[in-house]
Amino acid sequence: MLHVEVLDTSDLGDRSYVAHDGSTAVVVDPQRDIDRVEAVLLERGLRCVAVLETHMHNDYVSGGLELARRADADYVVNAEDPVHFERESVRDGDVLTFGQMRVTVISTPGHTVTHLAYFVEDSEGIDPAAVFTGGSLLYGSVGRTDLVDVERTDELTRAQFHSARRLSELPDDARVFPTHGFGSFCSSGSAAGGDSSTIAEERQRNDALTAADEDTFVATLISNLTAYPAYYAHMGARNLQGPGPIDLSLPELVDAEQLRKRLEAEEWVVDLRTRTAYAAEHLVGSIGIELGDQFSTYLGWLIEWGAPLTLVGESADQVATAQRQLVRIGIDRPDAAAIGSPSDLSTGPDSVGSYPVVGFDDLVAADRSRLTVLDTRRDDERAAGAIPGSVHIPLHALLTRLDEVPAGPLWIHCASGFRASIAASLLARAGRDVTLIDDHFSRTEGLGLS
Incomplete structure (x- = not known):
């Protein structure tokens, strides 16, 4: 038997997995708060014997090392990763056996230089195989390739293309389990999300597998890369060092x-x-x-x-x-x-x-000569449509560009209201006169605003 339990981390757009044969389990790409994983293991009556990392993650701090320590399990990491802790070193082609599960290591560079995928088969042949693809083959697309070194983006995008093609040679019914692609900034292209996929399905829809050729794929992926969170710069180094346990007790309460x-x-x-x-x-x-x-x-x-x-x-x-x-x-x-x-x-x-909250209907009725409309969406969103005369400063750049914000009243929007609300609070903190447009930008076209 080969079962896969999915642990969704929706706030980061990632998933972790527990693969098991009914008694023995391996955990793939666990998040830092491993109590969630331990609860699944306990509920299912499973013994974790290995923790598998597909790569040194760019978007979150891994709980893999700590989980392996607590479970007395193998910590499986690419031999080429310069980590500062003991691990079970693996390379392309290595085969590991855990209970009734046979795990084949596949080198899939692109999202990172040392990226791996794990092809897991049921030794009894009852259930279809599973491939844990990390940030390589996602649902409908692939992981972004500019996080390691922007100067190597072209090189790694080409590697990502070939890695996806290699994975596409796995059996049609192999189930695909990516770590990224559910809203994560680690994904690129038209990541489809969803709950499941197979190699056969990905051959039909995945950007890397439907592109006319390598050059077309590379040009398209790179042109679609967008801004990503600044904290990513700290994640890889932290994971190489080996993150320790966490403390989720309530901090000091202040009056x-x-x-x-x-x-x-x-x-x-x-x-x-x-x-x-x-x-x-x-x-x-x-x-x-x-x-x-x-x-x-x-x-x-x-x-x-x-x-x-x-x-x-x-x-x-x-x-x-x-x-x-x-x-x-x-x-x-x-x-x-x-x-x-x-x-x-x-x-x-x-x-x-306090400050006012309005909708785009109110902007239609407002005297635009007396206010500035501030668009806090990303560059790629702005390029797809904007309110004429609005000023554009993406939220992630606002604190370094406060001197560019025009004087006078500001009506602030994004795509849905969430980012605009953060911007409004930051500008109110700076003493500005702000109004939050808490509305969906998709309504602007029908209102004649874009």
């Missing part, structure tokens, strides 16, 4: 007066509530990043790495959820936390602020 001092010092005090709740009432000087998918992505993208961080939530559970997301990208411990509403945590009427 209103202590919180005021942190705000006056211009530290990052991050409000986790919804963007509309933040706009209606927030502590002056705080930053609003709504807790949900991509919370950690944008906090990690914007914050100066290592800067003091305080989380403000409506409950301890809300803070705990934020902590779990943050440890996955290497922000191990917030410096402090506060629990309560802005009214609970204020030190006076001047310490609480």
Whole structure:
């Protein structure tokens, strides 16, 4: 038997896997919070005997080393990776046996130089094989190729093309299990998402397998590469060092007066509530990043790495959820936390602020001569359509380009309202007159705005 349990990490757009034969398990590309993996192992009555890494990840800190230590399991890593810990070194063509599972190592460079895939077969021949493809063959596309060294992007894109073609030679019914491609910035092209795929399906739809030729594929992939989070620069090195255990206990709780001092010092005090709740009432000087998918992505993208961080939530559970997301990208411990509403945590009427929330309908009715529309989407989104006369500064570049923001009232938008809300909070913190457009950009065409 060969079963695969899927652990989805939607906030980063990644998946981890537990492959097992009913009693023996191998874990592929686990996230940092390994208690989720351990819960699956316990529930299924499985013994983890190996942890397999497809690559040294660029978008998250791995829990692989710590899981292997706790489970007394082999930690399987490419022999070519210059790691600072003991591992079970493997190379292309190596074959490993775990219980009733036969694992063949396949070299698939492209997403990283030393990338591997693992082809897992059921020795009893009952279930179709599975191939764990990491950041090589995704659903409908492949992993991006510019994260290792931008100067090697062309070289690695060509390697990615050949790696995908190599994987396409596996049996038709082999099930494909990628780590990236579910909203991750590690994916490229037209990653399709979805719950499942096979090699036969990928031959029909995958960018790397349907392209006319290598040069066409390379040119298309590179032209479609977009900006990616700044914190990625820290992930590979952290994974090579060997991440240790995490501490998800509640940080030091601070009161209103202590919180005021942190705000006056211009530290990052991050409000986790919804963007509309933040706009209606927030502590002056705080930053609003709504807790949900991509919370950690944008906090990690914007914050100066290592800067003091305080989380403000409506409950301890809300803070705990934020902590779990943050440890996955290497922000191990917030410096402090506060629990309560802005009214609970204020030190006076001047310490609480607000700003308006509108829709694109309101922009149609507004006097555009009296305000600036600020577009905080990425360059590629802007290129596909924009509001005439709007100013464009992507959210991820805002803090370094504050001097480019025009004077006067600002009406701020993105594609859905999430990124615009972060931008609005950052600009309000800088003393600007802001209005949040909490609306879907797709509506602008019908309203005659784009």
